[in-house]
Amino acid sequence: MTAADIAFAQPGDPDRLRDHEQDARMILWAVLAAILIHLLVAFLLAAFSGFFSPALPTPDKPVELTFMDLSPASNSKNSAFIETDESKKAPEPKDKTFESNANSIGASELAAAGQLPLPSQTGKDQPLMDFENQQYSLESKGAQAQQKPASQQKAAQPAAQQEPVTAAEQFALLTQKSAAALDAAAASQAQSAYRRQKQRTNIAGNITNRGISSVNALGTPLGRYQKIVADSIGSRWYTYVEQKRDLINIGTLRLRFIIDPSGRVKDLRVTENSSNEAFASVCVQSVLEAHLPPIPEDVVNTLPPEGLEVDGLGFIIFPNG
Numbered sequence: 001m002t003a004a005d006i007a008f009a010q011p012g013d014p015d016r017l018r019d020h021e022q023d024a025r026m027i028l029w030a031v032l033a034a035i036l037i038h039l040l041v042a043f044l045l046a047a048f049s050g051f052f053s054p055a056l057p058t059p060d061k062p063v064e065l066t067f068m069d070l071s072p073a074s075n076s077k078n079s080a081f082i083e084t085d086e087s088k089k090a091p092e093p094k095d096k097t098f099e100s101n102a103n104s105i106g107a108s109e110l111a112a113a114g115q116l117p118l119p120s121q122t123g124k125d126q127p128l129m130d131f132e133n134q135q136y137s138l139e140s141k142g143a144q145a146q147q148k149p150a151s152q153q154k155a156a157q158p159a160a161q162q163e164p165v166t167a168a169e170q171f172a173l174l175t176q177k178s179a180a181a182l183d184a185a186a187a188s189q190a191q192s193a194y195r196r197q198k199q200r201t202n203i204a205g206n207i208t209n210r211g212i213s214s215v216n217a218l219g220t221p222l223g224r225y226q227k228i229v230a231d232s233i234g235s236r237w238y239t240y241v242e243q244k245r246d247l248i249n250i251g252t253l254r255l256r257f258i259i260d261p262s263g264r265v266k267d268l269r270v271t272e273n274s275s276n277e278a279f280a281s282v283c284v285q286s287v288l289e290a291h292l293p294p295i296p297e298d299v300v301n302t303l304p305p306e307g308l309e310v311d312g313l314g315f316i317i318f319p320n321g
Contacts, residue, residue: 081226082129082217093216100217101227107211118205119213127252127316128201131213136197136238194235221299222308229259229292229310237286237315244282251275253283254314260307261300263292275317283315 079099089102097106097117108119119131207215217223241248251274258266265287273280295308 079218081223082215083227083230084214084217084219088212088214089219090214092218095216096218098215098217099220099226100223102217102219102223104214104217105209106207106216107209107214108205108207109210109213112206112208114204114206116203116205117207118203118215119207120205121200121203121213123200123202125202126199126318128199129203130198130201132198133200134195134198137193137195138235138238194231196230196234196238221296222302225295225299225308229290229308232290232292233286233313236289237283240282240286241317244278247276247278248282248317249276249279250317250319251279252314252316253280254312255283255287256309256311256313257287258307258309259292259295261295263294265290265292266307271312279315279317286315287313 079097082098082100084100084102084104086102088104090105092103093105095106095117106117106119108121110120110122113120118129121131123130203213252272253270253275254272255268256271257268260266268284268287270280270284295303300307
């Protein structure tokens with residue numbers, strides 16, 4: 001075999017090596033193209049997997065409505081306010097922890113299990129402090145006054161003309177009427193058919209006296225006036241919520257405002273709102289349209305000159321369940 005034959009038979013021929021390199025590149029590009037195609041298909045499937053999936057069900061409309069007063073008295077010497085059912089009022093307690101519309105003596109259904117001056121009981125975990133369950137009810141309008149028969153109207157007329165009264169007597173009469181009007185307003189609110197909704201709250205307190213859940217609260221003129229304010233606003237709130245139920249969302253709203261000595265609401269503003277504007281409108285309307293009596297003189301004397309500050313008045317709408 002010659003040297004030329006040996007050289008011709010060697011495998012390191014440049015043309016053949018070049019063909020192998022081209023084949024390797026083609027295989028590599030084919031593999032890369034296949035990987036890219038698979039990745040693209042996987043991405044498209046992931047992106048459009050939820051496009052044709054059924055829509056999530058719409059949550060139920062809120063049906064549990066709760067109006068709660070979170071506002072402590074603006075004057076630092078006054079205790080926090082808590083509502084007391086008039087039917088459960090008690091003698092004056094020794095420990096005057098809370099201020100209320102009526103006296104109540106603290107009692108707990110369970111053994112003391114916490115540090116707060118509250119009863120211990122089972123219930124729902126929620127930002128409330130209710131000791132019982134109660135459905136809300138609105139006050140019903142009384143029957144229209146009927147006109148008396150003519151004979152009774154004639155009999156009701158005075159037999160003789162009254163003597164004119166002096167200026168001093170007129171002032172005394174007006175003073176008596178004003179006090180009587182305030183007492184009548186408080187009595188009317190106490191006997192009103194309006195009741196706010198309540199749900200038993202899960203509470204761990206330090207009251208050791210056993211009995212139906214209650215707190216040590218002292219009924220005061222300020223507490224009675226705060227109850228009038230809460231009832232007047234709350235009764236309107238439930239009515240307006242029912243009217244606009246389909247427009248409002250679940251959530252919490254808190255307001256701050258001042259009630260001046262004449263009973264007018266001033267400086268009203270929203271301090272928190274996790275619902276929507278429709279709910280805010282309902283809550284603001286409930287406060288502005290509440291017919292509040294003037295603050296009694298003995299209460300005005302304990303308040304700042306601008307009146308009673310209500311800071312943190314809360315309105316909550318819960319979902320079903």
